[in-house]
Amino acid sequence: MTDMRIADRIDHLGTETAFAVSAEAAAFAGVGNRVFPFHLGDLNLPTPSTVVDGAVQAISDGKTGYCPNAGIPQLREAIAANVSASHGVEYAMENVVVQPGGKPTIGKFIMTLMNPGDEVLYPNPGYPIYESQIEFHGGVAVPYTYVEGPDNFEIDFDSIERNLSDKTRLLILNDLQNPMGAECSIAEHERLAELVREHDLSVLCDEAYFDMRYAGKSTSFVEQPGMAERSVILYTFSKKFAMTGWRLGASIGPREVVDVIAKINVNDESCSNHFIQYGALAGLDGDQSEVLAILDTLRERRDVAVDALNDIAGIDCYRPDATFYLWPNVTESMRNKGIDDYEEYRRAALHATGVSFCNRLHFGRPGPDETGRYIRFAYSGIDVDDIQEGLSRFKEWCES
Ligand SMILES: Cc1ncc(COP(=O)(O)O)c(C=O)c1O
Numbered sequence: 001m002t003d004m005r006i007a008d009r010i011d012h013l014g015t016e017t018a019f020a021v022s023a024e025a026a027a028f029a030g031v032g033n034r035v036f037p038f039h040l041g042d043l044n045l046p047t048p049s050t051v052v053d054g055a056v057q058a059i060s061d062g063k064t065g066y067c068p069n070a071g072i073p074q075l076r077e078a079i080a081a082n083v084s085a086s087h088g089v090e091y092a093m094e095n096v097v098v099q100p101g102g103k104p105t106i107g108k109f110i111m112t113l114m115n116p117g118d119e120v121l122y123p124n125p126g127y128p129i130y131e132s133q134i135e136f137h138g139g140v141a142v143p144y145t146y147v148e149g150p151d152n153f154e155i156d157f158d159s160i161e162r163n164l165s166d167k168t169r170l171l172i173l174n175d176l177q178n179p180m181g182a183e184c185s186i187a188e189h190e191r192l193a194e195l196v197r198e199h200d201l202s203v204l205c206d207e208a209y210f211d212m213r214y215a216g217k218s219t220s221f222v223e224q225p226g227m228a229e230r231s232v233i234l235y236t237f238s239k240k241f242a243m244t245g246w247r248l249g250a251s252i253g254p255r256e257v258v259d260v261i262a263k264i265n266v267n268d269e270s271c272s273n274h275f276i277q278y279g280a281l282a283g284l285d286g287d288q289s290e291v292l293a294i295l296d297t298l299r300e301r302r303d304v305a306v307d308a309l310n311d312i313a314g315i316d317c318y319r320p321d322a323t324f325y326l327w328p329n330v331t332e333s334m335r336n337k338g339i340d341d342y343e344e345y346r347r348a349a350l351h352a353t354g355v356s357f358c359n360r361l362h363f364g365r366p367g368p369d370e371t372g373r374y375i376r377f378a379y380s381g382i383d384v385d386d387i388q389e390g391l392s393r394f395k396e397w398c399e400s
């Protein structure tokens with residue numbers, strides 16, 4: 001009970017409904033059921049020892065007080081060098097502001113560059129925090145979508161071009177993409193860059209999964225001519241270094257924008273955790289074998305999961321080269337089960353098989369023309385044996 005009145009602006013704040021799926025799965029497990037956790041994009045793999053040792057050493061060395069609000073200079077330099085090498089664009093320490101995770105970059109980018117009433121194009125299906133932060137800060141969230149291509153999902157440019165207006169100020173690009181595992185081709189980057197120039201937009205490049213890849217090489221949108229000057233990269237240690245709970249990331253972009261984001265840091269958290277920054281620095285500078293081993297483990301899981309899903313009648317699934325998400329088309333499977341409602345399908349599968357996954361509804365409001373049905377499997381938090389066992393139970397249920 002409270003006599004306090006919650007402010008009106010909170011009505012506009014969204015959330016990550018995937019956490020509700022976790023709670024349901026935990027409740028189901030809590031009464032003695034076996035659960036196969038495909039719902040959350042977390043890793044059940046240890047953080048590399050280079051990072052752990054670096055952080056422990058920093059605690060022993062007394063790195064436990066406040067530090068600069070933009071991050072310790074050594075880490076800003078190391079991130080700039082790392083991203084310059086992988087992106088082919090020169091970034092310096094002044095272009096990097098350290099954050100407590102990747103997620104804070106989303107709200108801070110929007111606060112820095114969006115005025116109330118501005119329109120922001122964002123991916124839907126997509127990470128739900130974009131829509132939440134745009135609307136919370138008084139902007140208009142304008143969705144764009146993806147279509148099925150020959151090898152993977154592709155941006156539906158029609159849904160972008162149709163929705164561009166003289167009020168559009170920002171574009172949010174999540175490349176490589178959660179929840180679909182989509183990845184832009186160079187041609188898609190070129191076409192987007194043309195639209196960005198033509199409409200004078202600023203871009204958030206959410207690259208949370210840039211290094212989570214199993215074949216080929218990631219290419220950043222900022223490599224397009226003139227785009228580094230108009231883009232902020234969301235960078236995170238969460239995925240590559242299996243550091244989701246440590247909370248460390250960065251915003252990387254033009255110095256003027258980075259300086260404003262550092263000023264927001266002063267107002268919000270003062271600085272990111274001091275000793276964890278030394279852990280991350282040791283991770284970037286040190287031996288990469290444990291980081292590569294994480295990718296090997298995830299590659300094997302992906303292959304097992306994709307093969308098993310494609311073996312189920314009524315389910316079609318791409319094999320994305322990156323991220324740790326699968327977005328199988330289950331239109332036919334839902335029809336076979338005689339279930340039209342996404343949540344009913346998800347709960348029925350959980351209760352019959354213990355397999356827990358998210359669905360389309362956890363990644364934004366479906367558009368009026370959407371006919372295909374999709375669910376999301378994350379294979380980052382489940383071992384190969386459990387993937388096999390869970391998906392074999394799921395197959396039996398789907399085909400019964
Ligand atoms: C697309 C996307 N962006 C950002 C984040 C946030 O990552 P972090 O844990 O570093 O805050 C996530 C986390 O799942 C994500 O999927």
